[in-house]
Amino acid sequence: MKFFSGLQLVAVILLGLLLTSLWSCLPENENKTSKKGAIPPAPMVLVDKVTPADIPLQRTFTGHVEGIRSAEVRAQVTGILEKRLYDEGKKVKAGDVLFEIDPSSYQAVVDQAAARVASIRARLARAKRDLDRALPLAERNSISQRDLDAVQTEYESSRAGLAEAEAALRAARINLDLTRVKAPIDGFASMARHNVGSLIQAGSSQSLLTTIHDVDTVQVVFPVSDTQVRRIQGYLADGRAVMNTPISAHLFIDEEHPYPHAGNMVFGNPVISRETGCMIAKASFPNPEKTLLPGQVVRVTLDILTFINALAVPEQAVLQGRDSAMVIVVAPDDTTRFKPIEILARVGRLVLVASGLEGDERIIVEGVRKVGPGMKVNPRMANPADQSGTTGTKV
Template sequence: MRAAGGRRTAGLIAAAALALLAGCGKGGDEHKRPDPTVGYVVVQPAAVPVQTQLGGRTVAFATSEVRPQVSGVIRARLFAEGGTVRQGEPLFQIDSSLYRAAVNQASANLEAARAGAEAATVKAERFRPLADMEAISRQQYTDALAQARQARAAVAQTGAALETARINLRYTTVPAPISGRIGRSLFTTGALVNANQADALAVIQQVDPIYVDVQQSSAELLALKRALAGGGVSAGSATVHLALEDGSEYPLAGIVQFSEMMVNEATGTITLRARFPNPEGLLLPGMFVQARFDQAVNPAAYILPDSALMRDIGGDAFVFVVAKGNKAERRKVTADRTLNADWVVTAGLNPGDRVIVQGVAALKHGMTVKPVPASSPERLKPPTSAGGAGAAGAAGRG
């Protein structure tokens, strides 16, 4: 009897163990892992500017080297070095004593020439009636007329000499050829200068407005022209924005003026020139800057956030889109550039595609997902009481 009771007890224990295993297997099926929730955005084509960023340097709008036009000793410097000067403002004073004397001499010569011309003219007029009466020969009268004309020519010559002397006297005051910022004086008071010297007295630069010259590869410009001719893109804006050497943004926008008609053989680049207002004088000639402008506009591009785009080992870009049956489909795309913090996709997408932008890290091609609009608020469900009920049942069975 004791042996039979033991066998029945062992059989009950085995049956309970099998029932427990069956119950555990059924519970595993009921708690199958759910499909991952992903956030998506619906993409539509938009006109996206083809932005170009090129390095360049600032160039003065106008530059003038101040040079003397007469020789002499500098008596005074009449400007503040590094300041702003106006066109026509006196900058240097050259010793004018010799030139003032030349003016006086030319003036006296003119008076003498006028007197001689007056006498010659009167003489010719007196000879005319005498020649008519044949009191004198016609040759004498002709000579008197010639002398009068020569005297009048001498008056014109001495008048021109007087004007030249006055101009030279005026040049002893060296004026500013243009308005702008003037640098340091390269000659001091007491220095001897001459009209044919190679060195400038000072340099004036006009920096408002100011030019920015940038270099673009001729290959890039050729590709852009082909795209414009093919109709894939349209012409962009001529507005230019600058980033300064310290990374800050220049607050005022400029305009592209022109591009050169020849390629630099040494660098293979073409120079583009933009003009910027510079009322505060923040931009100085020779500064290195980064110029950004829209050379063209792509009318059918897609903008995607950085989180949506990934690259494979070969560097090719791809995204995941929600396909039929809520399947994650891996799609190869073309994304060669960015716009601010987003990627610009020019091939691989269609209007209305649902591109996954959230929860892409663990996705695989063909995986079933639960798509929701990106940045949707997460709904937290309260924990199920299955575990608690099971524990209570187990306790009751115990």
């Protein structure tokens, strides 16, 4: 009985092995096995066609606001500051009296000069009468030449003295008028530099009383580095770009608040400072709402030049190799080719290509990391809306 049970066990084992062998030969299992050696499908990538286009170059600089006209209000006569007649920070008009300096000493000089003028006029009148009497007498030889010369000399001296006295009177009146310090231009007057009762010394640093800023139009003053200047000159020198005329300017008070009024670059100093390595440039902006204030730090973006018939690719399409940058071109048979390129410039999210592309190539703009040289791909044209202006024809 035990021997018969052993034969049954052997038969069961053999039957199991046979069933296992048959299962492995079924068609379904053949399919699973064959899939392990199958060629994977070509990866899908987004491509775009490189097309020549005119592309503007913008550069952003940090600067500060200045009034288009600023005038220092200085005392031109010495004296005690008696009055301040304007509201600090308010708008004033040219000719408005802003300060008064004690006029008493200057009034006394005017009175003295006026009295001297009156005295010399009387002397001149007497000399004129003497001359009028002497001339007929001289014709009849009733007066010596010496006496006639003396009368004429007195008359001429009195005339010269009167001219001198009148000039002194005018100067005294000017100084008296200067005790009333007036605004030289329209604008906003800043804080007073001295309190009422202070001694103001003309011709010294103490003579500055306040400053007026005309901010109807403002200018932004900003530095441009020597490197940036030379790079722009290089773009223009090789004929790849032309300078924009005028150079339009756009202002940003901060990241969230672009200034609503466009301006223009109005000045570029042709001298590079040895201390800073920069040149100073200015852009002018209208300021109707008086939003921009002198001293305010802002950013200004300039449309400096335009690249003509430039080839541009999105920055995400560029691979940086050890020795050069490259893009992946999709050939007509949908295989990939890695092409080295020379970068001309970077403009926003675009990379401008100096050499390496001829134009009209299809380049991979999405999926560059999942393909290799000579690989078959499944190219799909990129949606322009998704590219957000990153292809060669969209800026």
